[in-house]
Amino acid sequence: MMINTNRALVLFSGGQDSTTCLAWALARYAHVETIGFDYGQRHAIELAVRPAVLEKIVTIDAGWATRLGEDHMIDLSLLGRISETALTRDVDIAFQENGLPNTFVPGRNLMFMMVAATVAYRRGLDVLVGGMCETDFSGYPDCRDDSMKALQVALNLGMATRLKLETPLMWIDKAATWTLAQDLGGAALVELIRSDTHTCYLGERGVLHAWGHGCGTCPACALRARGYEEFAAHLTE
Numbered sequence: 001m002m003i004n005t006n007r008a009l010v011l012f013s014g015g016q017d018s019t020t021c022l023a024w025a026l027a028r029y030a031h032v033e034t035i036g037f038d039y040g041q042r043h044a045i046e047l048a049v050r051p052a053v054l055e056k057i058v059t060i061d062a063g064w065a066t067r068l069g070e071d072h073m074i075d076l077s078l079l080g081r082i083s084e085t086a087l088t089r090d091v092d093i094a095f096q097e098n099g100l101p102n103t104f105v106p107g108r109n110l111m112f113m114m115v116a117a118t119v120a121y122r123r124g125l126d127v128l129v130g131g132m133c134e135t136d137f138s139g140y141p142d143c144r145d146d147s148m149k150a151l152q153v154a155l156n157l158g159m160a161t162r163l164k165l166e167t168p169l170m171w172i173d174k175a176a177t178w179t180l181a182q183d184l185g186g187a188a189l190v191e192l193i194r195s196d197t198h199t200c201y202l203g204e205r206g207v208l209h210a211w212g213h214g215c216g217t218c219p220a221c222a223l224r225a226r227g228y229e230e231f232a233a234h235l236t237e
Contacts, residue, residue, distance in 0.1 A: 003028065003029070003030055003063075004028050004029050004030065005029075005030050006029055006030070006126050006127050006164075007029065007030065007031040007032075007033075007123075007124060007125045007126055007127065008025045008028075008029040008031070008032045008033070008125060008126075008127040008128070008129050008166075009032075009033050009034070009035055009116055009119060009120045009123070009125045009127070009128055009129070010022045010025050010032060010033070010034050010035070010129040010130075011035055011036075011037075011112055011113075011116055011128070011129065011130045011131065012034035012035065012036055012050065012054075012071075013036060013037075013046050013047075013050070013131075014036070014046040014047060014048075014049045014050035014053055014197060014198055015046055015131075015197050015198055015199040016177065016193050016197050016199045016212070016224060017131030017133065017169055017177060017199075018130075018131045019053055019057070019181075019192070019193050019197050020131070020168075020169065020177055020180055020181045020184070020193065021129050021130065021131045021168055021169065022034065022057060022129075023057065023060075023064075023181065023184040023185050023189055024129070024168045024180070024184060025127075025129045025166075026057070026061070026063075026064040026067055026068060027061075027064075027184055029067065029127065030067060031067055031069055031125075032067050032068055032069060033068075033069040033070050033071070033072065033123065033125060034054065034068075034070075034071045034072065035071070035072040035073075035074060035115075035116050035119055036050055036071070036072070036073050036074070037073075037074050037076045037079075037112055037115070038073065038074070038075055038076065038077065039076040039077060039078075039079040039083075039108070040077050040079070040081065040083075044203060045198050045203045045205060046197075046198040046199075046203075047073075049196060049197060049198045050071075051071075052196055053192065053196050053197055054068070054071060056192055056196060057185075057189070057192060059188075060185045060186075060188045060189055060192070061185065070123075072119055074115055074119075076111065076112075076115065079107070079108060079111060083106065083108075107142070108142065109130070109132060109140070109142035109143065109147075110142055110147075110151060112130070113128060113130065113148075113151055113155070113165065114151075114155065116128050116130075117155045117159065117161075117163055118159075120163060121159055121161060121163075126161075126162065126163060126164065127163070127164050127165075127166055128163060128164070128165050128166065129166045129167075129168070130148070130165065130166075130167055131167070131168075131169050132144075132147075132148055132167045132169070132170060133167070133169040133170055133171075133172070133177075134170060134171075135169075135170070135171050135172055135173050145167070145170050145171075148165050148167055148170075149165075151165065152164070152165040168180070173227060173230075174223050174224060174226065174227020174228070174230075174231075175226075175227040175228075175230035175231045175234070176227075177227060178190065178193075178227055178228055178231035179231055179234070181193055182231075193212070194208075194210075194211065194212045194228075195208060195212070195213075197212065198212075198213060198214075199212065199214060199220045199221070199224050200213065200214030200215050200218055200220055200221050201215075201218040201219065201220045201221075202214075202215045202218050209225065210225075210228060210229075210232070211224050211225045211227075211228035211229070212224060212228075
């Protein structure tokens, strides 16, 4: 693959989607940095697994090791303090009157991208990469393509920049996300995602399922498990 000379900043949580996006960026861009956010999330275990994932992902491809740069961890605890959600409080996951699950943290992805854009501005990075998806998701409005396109316009107008927001998972489902990981890094990347990343909303590592660690019942686990089953079924065809 032709390597793009642009410099990218990947929103990297330590979960399946962001790890796949990191591999996607490492396969394309000459220089890649990562950024993570501590916002008081209930599943803070994702922050604990990040360093190991970063350490292991560069062993998959020699080129990736030369392109992966600095990791940035940002304290956004303010977001957690002003959010009354199932991702920032110990409450049961349920749907709200507006039709959205109470795992929706209002403004989260908007704030993530704004802060990432600020870091990118300072670091001379010109591409932001995020794992937002509106094909196989929980209905969050800040995951939608229209939201990201509008945000790209606002950020560039507000900072007089030409940042590009890339969302490689936007139009694919979880099964296709597993397939993308395999295409990018083979069985080694699939196993890294399965064994080392964290996506469960409840923050449970628990047993290692065929699809990875997690409670197995929350919406994030259900999406991941169903996607892996479809992915694995295609492998055996």
